[in-house]
Amino acid sequence: MEGTHKHVRRARADVIYDTIIFIILTFLFLIVAYPLYFVIISSISDPIAVSAGKVVFAPVGFTLDGYKEVFKTKTVVRGFLNSLVITVMGTSINLLVTIPTSYALSRPDFTLKRPITLFYILTMFVGGGMMPTYVVVRNTGLLNTWWALVLPGCLGVYNMIVARTFFKTNIPLELMEAAKLDGCGNTKFFLYVVLPLSGAITAILCLYYGVGHWNSYFSALIYIQKRELWPLQLELRNILVLNSNVMTRQVMTEEELLEKRRLDALKEMMKYSLIIISSIPVLIIYPFVQKHFVKGVMIGSVKG
């Protein structure tokens, strides 16, 4: 829109405005980008240089020791693999549940459309809370299994609404009527007509659900006590958050102090690399899918 007015001489107030906006946005850009950049260059720098504050604009004393250390840590590798399995398993179940539901609810001729939609919308506003849910999860025998991370949230209402809006706007009713005339039932129509047409929405849902599973730690913290089953985020929490350098006023013996220092140095080294590695799955797909993510928000915003 601004482009069409280029031939008009900009007023002085507008020039000032544009300059200020340019400065503010560049400032914001740097504020967001620099910490991310700093993590990257620190992860490949000499740890001593990093802690001495010598790493500012470029890596100092290139080394990949941090990454090697991460790969040597068995718990992290196991957590990474666990998280991969949980994410794939969880996302598949999410898709299996969400896509048919949202298709059914997108059909204006579905008799139970209204009550079932209300049934789901209500869950956005009322919930049992942490403890009653915990009791139910425990009573259904999901404690200490990955099912506990997957089944309770198998249908995200927001994602369901996004998918429903997609089907409403992208699958014309005439198509269904034509198929019906030819003797095609709902199930067949869904499998052979709707699914092949829903690539875009499947991608969006995959990403929303996938990133959600990869990043969450709350359910695992509550429901999974067995360390072998921990997802990566819980292992990260142990390293990045719990062993942080908050000076708690603890009395330590000389030996403990030495041991702690050794571990500290080792951990400082690998923390930056760990941040990078744990974000890799999301980082890899992010540039390709950013458009889809934004599209999802826009579809969702149409219907609150």
Next chain:
Amino acid sequence: MIIENLPDYLTRGRFRSRKAGRAVQPARNRAGPGGTNEGGIFLAANTKKKSFLQKMRGNWDLLLFCLPGMIFTIIYHYIPIYGMQIAFRNYKPKKGIWGSDWVGLKNFMRFFNSADWMILVRNTLLLSVYSLAAGFPVAVILALMLNSFRHKRYRKLIQAVTYAPNFISTIVMCGMLILFLSPRVGVVNNVIRALGGETINFMAEVSMWRHIYVWSGVWQGMGWSSVIYFAALAGVSPEYHEAAIVDGATKFQRILHIDLPFLAPTMTMLLIMNMGSILSVGFEKAYALQNDLNLPVSDIIATYTYRYGIIKSDISYSSAVGLMNSIVNSILLVTVNYITGKMSDNALF
């Protein structure tokens, strides 16, 4: 005919009195497949039911599509709502939810009689109001600025970068914060020391914690929360801007008087939604940033519930605190919705 074999008391009144109805049965029998005429008569006797079932006949398989999701939602969402009654009981795992003893409001009284509740509610409220007050305007302003930005390609870059932190996990986010703010090796303290200041142990500093929590949240979320406003701004009709330009309005005036009012409905809607969850500050981040030293300001209702429920296994007490939290949330949601409904037409429901 099956009906004639039925005992008298079952068919009396229903069918005997409808001789006329029975008279047309053979015709009906021919029309439909055999054996359904029994249902036909039942339905004929109850027209309301008939219309519903007949409607369902065409799309009963759509109900099957919904069934798996509904079953899990009932089990893991609606049964826990029913299970909230453990807040009024003395829950013992052996006795189960329904077998445990009824204690009335004892758990609630315990919470309100303890010294914790004032602090908890204050911490929770402050944290969420502060987050909202900081994050909400930033997202709107960012969207307005991006929308009026002249350099399209640079704008795309800024958007891509500001959206990115949204996909960083809470743990990594908190890990980064703790790492940067670390008193010994953190960047921030390196800078402070280089400038001649004294080392600050940020994560242990009670006065700093809220600011760290809120502004790191703004850092992480501003880009992503601006998306919805940015999308809405695409709906502003260019005619308004053209007319304003002809009238000699500057860019800033146009943003203030055209773009901003256009965003009002979206803003109200999101504000109401946020108000509804004002007492349910995200557990994940507060818990990850918590340590013994900052507990006086970082302990919020969600982390308290977790500590008592999961770690101390005081399930009933913890549920009572959680239930109180949800009740306050609902009241706030309804109130804010009512107020905005009175002030404008933008109420949510």
